[in-house]
Amino acid sequence: MxxxxxxxxxxxxxxxxxxxxxxxxxxxxxxxxxxxxxxxxxxxxxxxxxxxxxxxxxxxxxxxxxxxVERSFIGLEYLDQTAQRIRAGGTTGLSIATAPVFAATLLADSIAQLSRRITFQDLGTVQITTLPVVRQVALRRAELGINMLSHHQHEVDLIASYPVGYHAIAPADHAFAGLSEVSLHDLSDIAYIGFDEATVTGKIQGRWFSTLPHGPRYVLRSYLATVISAFVLRGFGVSVVDPWTAAHHRMAGGISRPLTGHEKMNVALIKPLGARLSTTAQALIQELGAQIESHTTA
Structure with missing residues (x-):
């Protein structure tokens, strides 16, 4: 035994x-x-x-x-931590796993909107991790996950997925300012700030550019969209990012244009298999959905 x-x-x-x-x-x-x-x-x-x-x-x-084994132990540890929080008089809070590309933009914006209807006292402690999302949710270390749709999705329950368009970003004085939209061919032979090849976005964009006679000239790569935006703003090149990073890029003084002729980004909201979501998680999902849908036609 x-x-x-x-x-x-x-x-x-x-x-x-x-x-x-x-x-x-x-x-x-x-x-x-x-x-x-x-x-x-x-x-x-x-x-x-x-x-x-x-x-x-x-x-x-x-x-x-x-x-x-880990799923079993994590479940017990989560129960113990929840009991400790309840015993201390607090709420159980909300744990979220998110891809870094969404952490400082989509998720932050959604929580900000949600906090206008739910006070942080009612919301409880929000714990956010950018560790591998599907694994964190599958092991029940996170109640909710925000990720780009992947082939590992069978390990979790898919709540919803949304196709959204990418945006090209550039400094304010760039030639892209005269365009209403940017195509992949407009990126040929141009200085480019890209995502690291180990990231999902980096791999996707690598496939795009492999179909061009002349792809962009990579001058810098990063894991983080916020870092990429910062270097674009300083004139090191252009890039292609998600619509939330593009919106923040515009607020910082740069420009963005919709990218045409490419596959869309599929944003997935996931939860542990068979799990029942808390009221707070359900409210956040509604806000995330509203935020995402506002960009699906952008």
Missing amino acids: ITHRQIEAFREVMRNGSVTAASEYLGMSQPAVSRLVRDLEAGIGFSLFSRHGSRVVPTPAAHEYWEV
Whole structure:
């Protein structure tokens, strides 16, 4: 029979990377932790680690099993944290996971609008993370997620998705000021501030530009749209961003124009599988939807 202690030992070996570190965290001897892990392996019928002297390496099965274990532990930890907040007389608050591109624009604007109807005392503590969104929501570390639609979406419930157009941004005195809209071909051979190739947006734009005879000249890359906007404002080049970053770019003195001839950005609102949303989360979803829909025709 699998015991809680065996699962706890396995979890800490996975989290800490070694039996030594896990034993220190649990306050147990190394042989005791190793024995618990071996007993777990015997109970479930497959190996969790390959042994190389004193070093252990998780097997593919261990990573798959750990996902399930983490969901169970995160659920218990969330219940404990919620009980502590209620005991202290506070509200349960709201935890949100969001892609960085939406954190300082869409989400901030939506919470600002929501706070006009719901006071922060009623709203409770809002916790925001930009760690991988689908994983945070799937593990129930976040009640609500805001992300670009991805193939991992089956791990969570999709509340809604919205296609929105991208916008080209430039300094105020740029030639784009004379255009009503910008095409991909207008970006050929032009100084460009792009997203890092490891980001979803960076990969999407890389596909766009690979279809052009001459793509833009990258002079700088960043993970963050706000950083990209800052460098565009200072004359380092132009870029293509989401409509919320484009709106903030205009407020800072730059210009933006709708981008034509490209695939749209699909903004997805997600929640943990089977979860019931709090009243606060439902209110925020309505506000997010209103904010997104105001840009779907932009």
